[in-house]
Amino acid sequence: MTFTANGLSAVRSGRTILHPTDVTLKPGERVGLVGASGSGKSTLGHALVDGLRGAGTAVAHVPQSPDEALDPLRSMAYHWREAEIALGLAPDASRRTHLFEALQIGHGDMRKRPWGWSRGMQQRFVIAMALIGTPGVLVMDEPTSALDPVVAAGTMDLLEDYLAGRQTALVLITHDLGLAARRVSRLMVMDAGRIVEDAPTTRFLAAPATRAAKALCAHRNWLQLPC
Ligand SMILES: Nc1ncnc2c1ncn2[C@@H]1O[C@H](COP(=O)(O)OP(=O)(O)O)[C@@H](O)[C@H]1O
Numbered sequence: 001m002t003f004t005a006n007g008l009s010a011v012r013s014g015r016t017i018l019h020p021t022d023v024t025l026k027p028g029e030r031v032g033l034v035g036a037s038g039s040g041k042s043t044l045g046h047a048l049v050d051g052l053r054g055a056g057t058a059v060a061h062v063p064q065s066p067d068e069a070l071d072p073l074r075s076m077a078y079h080w081r082e083a084e085i086a087l088g089l090a091p092d093a094s095r096r097t098h099l100f101e102a103l104q105i106g107h108g109d110m111r112k113r114p115w116g117w118s119r120g121m122q123q124r125f126v127i128a129m130a131l132i133g134t135p136g137v138l139v140m141d142e143p144t145s146a147l148d149p150v151v152a153a154g155t156m157d158l159l160e161d162y163l164a165g166r167q168t169a170l171v172l173i174t175h176d177l178g179l180a181a182r183r184v185s186r187l188m189v190m191d192a193g194r195i196v197e198d199a200p201t202t203r204f205l206a207a208p209a210t211r212a213a214k215a216l217c218a219h220r221n222w223l224q225l226p227c
């Protein structure tokens with residue numbers, strides 16, 4: 001079984017910002033969606049979420065900043081309950097404990113509002129919320145770019161450990177090839193609203209074929225980065 005969304009496209013203000021695009025994901029697959037800023041990654045991410053949901057797949061989306069996912073006036077407990085309700089799930093303390101342990105946020109005070117938690121903890125909370133319903137596909141748009149590199153790497157490590165052996169496919173959207181290359185086995189490169197390259201990470205790194213991919217690979221120092 002695979003997850004497929006065909007004919008994804010987007011036009012804004014009369015301009016085509018996403019040309020018709022097909023995406024197929026295998027269960028458990030780790031895919032990076034990379035490309036320069038403005039190449040259309042977020043647009044494809046949203047279209048992919050809508051397209052897969054339309055096809056009946058359970059999809060979770062993690063935005064770049066926890067501010068987009070969390071209401072500053074609501075407690076963390078409220079957010080968690082809302083997420084359960086949205087999925088039609090009864091409260092389940094053991095599910096929450098399990099996810100909080102996986103993301104290492106068990107010490108967080110659920111009565112507090114988002115700003116009572118550090119940003120790193122907020123983003124791990126948002127990731128835990130995304131995993132409540134055991135989605136078939138998890139789309140993360142620059143999930144750690146608002147975090148410092150060490151916290152970002154730690155967050156990705158926790159997520160990777162949690163997903164290991166599970167069937168949830170991950171689409172990691174990032175402008176950071178160094179981050180993606182360490183975390184995914186397949187890379188899709190976007191340029192001007194199109195996927196111009198789609199290859200296993202190892203092949204991509206050894207022999208980038210397109211201009212956009214070569215430009216991404218040109219900065220070789222990323223191998224030394226912690227994430
Ligand atoms: N609502 C919109 N109206 C007009 N142009 C948009 C809109 N959203 C995105 N764009 C444009 O579409 C292109 C792709 O944007 P985006 O998907 O956010 O790129 P990325 O995530 O790769 O940085 C950019 O040129 C952006 O300016």
Ligand SMILES: [Mg+2]
Nearest residue numbers: 041042043141
């Ligand atoms: Mg974006």
